[in-house]
Amino acid sequence: MECLGCRIANGIEPNLNIVFENELITCVLDIAPFNEGHTLILPKKHYWDVDEMDPETAHAVMDASQKMSALLKGLYKPDGVRICADGGKFNDLKHYHMHVVPRYEGDGFTWSEPLHPDGAENRLSETGAKIRKALGEQ
Template identity: 70%
Template sequence: MNCLGCRIARGMEPDLNIVYENEYLTCVLDIAPFNEGHLLILPKQHYLDVEELDSETAKAIMAASQKLSIALKQVFRPDGISICQNGGIFNDLTHYHMHLIPRYKGDGFSWSAPKTSHGAELRLRETKDRMIWSLKDTPHR
């Protein structure tokens, strides 16, 4: 099995720190945590991006993110939690995964502004209309 994400989700990698697991997913501590408690939620079935998830797996991921957020807050008392996933070429694992990162004021984690101005703020109405038009033809799972 070539996919590292599949091997992690199926418990096939050595020294995994599995925190939670069910029939759809496995949740492990990130091996390069941004902060203590940084978790990854990985589906056991292979998916690359969020739009590929079937509805049962998507619901299981969201339910796990809620359950684990509660646990992170109880254990680490963070100032907040960032939840994110990276798709396309930004998915370095090439297997869908969601990050849950306990956050603290001044921890250095940032959502930075684009390096160059793209002017998207000037096209909000046009962007909204394009999105609404696209949603009319988008199949729902």
């Protein structure tokens, strides 16, 4: 297997800290955690982006995110939990993975403002209409 994400998800990589798995997904501790308990959820089958996943795998990922979020809240008492995934060129692993990160006030993990804002907030009605139209065409 060439894909690092596939090797992690299928338990082939050495020194993994797998915390949960089933036939579709694997949850493993991030090797560079933002906070203790930072977990990655990876499908065992190779996918690049969320929109490529079959519904059964997508549900397994979301179910695992709920399970891990509740578990991490109980264990570490964070102020909140961030659940996120990057796609396309921002997917540094080249294999779909979802982060579940316990968050604490003042931990420095921020959602920043865009470097080059394009005024999207002024086009919400048009954007909504465009998306609703596209959804109706599917």
